[in-house]
Amino acid sequence: MTDKIIITIDGWSSCGKSTLAKQLAKKLEYLYIDSGAMYRAITLYFLRNNIDGADEKEIKQALKNITVQFIVNPYNQQSEIYLNGENVEYIIRDIIIAEKVSEVAALKDVRKFAVAVQQKIGKNKGIVMDGRDIGTTVFPDAEIKIFMTADEAVRVERRFKEMFQKNPNITLEEIKSNIALRDYIDSHREVSPLRKAADAIELDNTNLTEKEQLDFALKLFKKNRKSVEV
Ligand code: DC
Numbered sequence: 001m002t003d004k005i006i007i008t009i010d011g012w013s014s015c016g017k018s019t020l021a022k023q024l025a026k027k028l029e030y031l032y033i034d035s036g037a038m039y040r041a042i043t044l045y046f047l048r049n050n051i052d053g054a055d056e057k058e059i060k061q062a063l064k065n066i067t068v069q070f071i072v073n074p075y076n077q078q079s080e081i082y083l084n085g086e087n088v089e090y091i092i093r094d095i096i097i098a099e100k101v102s103e104v105a106a107l108k109d110v111r112k113f114a115v116a117v118q119q120k121i122g123k124n125k126g127i128v129m130d131g132r133d134i135g136t137t138v139f140p141d142a143e144i145k146i147f148m149t150a151d152e153a154v155r156v157e158r159r160f161k162e163m164f165q166k167n168p169n170i171t172l173e174e175i176k177s178n179i180a181l182r183d184y185i186d187s188h189r190e191v192s193p194l195r196k197a198a199d200a201i202e203l204d205n206t207n208l209t210e211k212e213q214l215d216f217a218l219k220l221f222k223k224n225r226k227s228v229e230v
């Protein structure tokens with residue numbers, strides 16, 4: 001019996017879920033899985049293969065041709081996503097993917113496919129997974145569930161800084177409208193919309209440093225595990 005647990009981190013786009021999840025996983029020596037990367041990788045496949053999401057048969061067939069894996073990079077110890085054997089960790093962060101991903105992630109067959117892979121990865125616990133439906137649908141029995149939020153202006157600024165480094169042509173307006181659109185689609189879709197699970201703890205990090213939010217999560221962990229030293 002493992003005494004490791006599952007920690008889920010859900011929340012709005014660009015509120016720092018992955019930053020916290022990565023740091024927490026590192027500290028606890030758990031595996032970090034970015035579930036959004038799966039939806040982004042599937043979106044990349046759909047874009048490359050001109051699958052528009054309207055034809056259910058085409059979607060089902062496409063999913064049969066997709067394998068996604070997370071492999072730990074030995075140089076930085078981070079898990080990176082592979083689409084049919086190709087490392088797509090960096091390409092899936094492009095704005096072109098961000099503009100399409102919420103639409104693809106709303107498709108019922110896509111969600112079924114991604115959730116099954118995520119549940120398999122979490123089978124042995126010892127995992128921190130972030131996303132939109134991890135505490136509600138993927139691991140409803142997770143021991144610790146965090147729901148993150150932050151003021152919209154702060155989220156836009158953080159994402160802009162990150163994207164601007166890769167693409168200096170990007171504008172604040174583009175980022176702002178992309179985040180607003182994704183939040184809307186993610187929280188209004190029919191299947192597993194973004195919701196705070198009833199037993200999730202809310203973490204608003206508008207005015208928190210990375211260290212403060214990590215301390216908050218570690219406190220929750222200690223409370224849950226009582227006897228375990230971290
Ligand atoms: O976390 P992210 O921004 O990389 O996620 C990209 C998109 O994937 C997001 O807009 C919604 C979708 N997503 C989802 O529907 N369910 C998840 N568990 C994770 C992401």
